[in-house]
Ligand code: ADP
């Protein structure tokens with residue numbers, strides 16, 4: 001027997017090995033092996049079993065790890081597709097697909113000593129302490145030794161004595177780490193669905209029962225509060241009743257305890273005895289290992305997680321839900337640069353599963369696909385609870401600036417009045433500003449000097465509490481100078497606004513209000529996040545000011561006002577999706593208001609109040625926005641009208657980067673006849689030319705057929721030799737253009 005192995009080594013190659021006869025019965029595609037490589041021993045994954053190899057003198061594999069292959073045949077096929085489509089190597093792709101904790105040589109289970117009562121044993125001649133400890137164990141039957149020592153106030157000596165008397169046994173046992181072990185979750189029952197939900201669920205269950213190879217990708221466009229989650233829950237329930245499992249993808253920042261609880265509460269215990277596994281980046285390696293194994297062993301049938309949960313080894317797979325499908329965080333910004341939403345669609349296709357992409361603000365790509373019949377469109381235009389959509393008022397900040405003698409105020413009169421009214425009525429307020437820090441730049445009004453990052457082409461943000469200037473790209477920080485470093489002018493000025501400053505101003509304006517700030521500066525640990533939300537829920541906080549961290553997944557009935565401090569901020573990003581992003585962000589944030597009995601109000605402060613992204617969001621008009629935005633994309637032949645690929649060249653020496661970029665462009669032009677109708681733009685400097693000391697130049701390609709384009713590109717890039725220290729990356733269907 002011969003196996004082909006992808007090593008855990010970025011070499012973009014596979015190697016063949018012999019399998020010694022005594023290991024043959026343990027070999028299957030997807031299993032992990034240890035093999036000799038040069039004078040080292042390396043780990044790798046078996047990607048194929050062969051009869052013969054083109055290579056002579058094969059070495060034998062050393063060892064097969066674990067009893068069960070971690071990579072299922074389905075996932076292996078998916079990994080091959082990803083490597084191919086996203087121009088990545090199979091080794092890098094397998095590394096992404098399989099969590100580190102499962103790839104390791106050692107078993108990842110945590111062994112713990114457990115004490116167990118020997119049934120029917122007579123307790124002869126015990127000391128008082130021994131009897132007490134034994135009584136404690138009798139009540140529990142079995143306990144981890146550690147717990148017994150702590151809770152029964154026992155010593156190891158006492159336990160060993162009891163063991164000698166044959167009253168209990170002490171043995172190592174696997175103990176599973178459950179990140180939610182300390183949570184008390186009350187089970188919930190299914191809600192009776194309204195008419196919209198009923199017809200949507202019927203379409204989904206129909207696809208789940210259908211065995212033909214029809215298209216099973218749904219786009220569920222439902223306004224915030226339309227009850228999408230309840231539909232997901234019942235669709236998953238149906239999937240289970242068919243003996244299959246499901247995966248729910250949620251953006252990392254929406255994977256709040258609240259969200260997880262909703263799924264756990266429905267599926268833990270009860271009818272199916274189904275365990276829900278959770279996969280996200282805050283898990284410890286051990287927790288991740290245990291959650292993953294629970295899925296692989298089929299004990300957990302429902303998985304809820306962020307991007308990489310799309311690779312969860314659920315089998316057989318019935319349903320994948322991608323909630324907030326428009327979210328950019330589904331795209332991985334390192335090799336392989338996959339989009340979990342698109343991988344979900346591919347995976348479902350390979351495994352005959354059904355996909356539901358859900359959003360209140362679908363991406364242009366998905367809505368375009370639904371319009372063209374590639375996806376099946378489902379709509380839920382009204383809120384499930386019959387609550388009205390919140391009233392959105394747009395405030396023109398240019399007029400506010402004219403009224404105010406001291407320049408542009410941070411809070412408009414409307415917003416201040418609005419907050420005051422909420423404070424009088426003991427209601428709560430969420431304020432949103434998508435920029436952390438105190439001031440976005442430090443400037444000298446005399447000579448024009450701006451404190452910039454030495455490694456990146458952006459200005460430094462001032463953080464007042466730590467009194468430092470920080471770079472939000474690379475993390476560089478420096479003390480704020482007391483005078484202009486160029487012209488020695490002592491009157492240097494902070495300008496621009498961040499959440500830290502808003503918090504400070506709020507405290508002055510509303511001295512009685514209890515205010516909390518939620519951004520990545522204040523919430524360094526996951527407990528912080530829970531604590532602040534817990535305090536908000538129980539009414540210990542009146543106003544939350546936060547970045548996009550608070551834009552989703554939060555459901556607080558007492559929030560009746562949402563204020564958006566600077567709505568145009570995301571419009572000025574040099575990206576063709578800036579308008580789309582802004583529309584989505586405004587709609588999402590607005591959706592936090594009016595989730596209870598009192599009607600919600602949203603105040604949007606903007607300097608360009610008539611921008612279509614703001615106006616369509618104000619009217620809750622997704623379709624209107626889509627029509628106008630797709631017109632713009634058509635004119636410029638941007639996605640989703642075309643498909644895009646981005647080549648980025650980066651290096652520390654700008655000349656070498658531009659030289660390589662020009663040369664690569666020539667190579668592309670030379671071979672363009674092989675592929676036909678594509679548009680090549682660039683090389684051009686990236687909008688953020690320099691990041692983390694690297695200069696970046698981009699070449700953008702657009703065409704109609706991405707599979708062909710990416711195969712063609714992969715070949716050219718593989719053969720291309722850039723200048724020394726210059727690296728080329730290929731990004732298929734890029735999301736981040738900056
Ligand atoms: P979405 O996910 O679309 O934002 P949710 O599923 O969170 O919406 O539903 C919004 C609110 O409506 C929740 O409080 C939910 O419990 C409630 N809800 C959903 N479906 C129903 C229903 N059929 N009957 C009553 N309340 C419902």
Ligand code: ZN
Nearest residue numbers: 453456471474
């Ligand atoms: Zn920097």
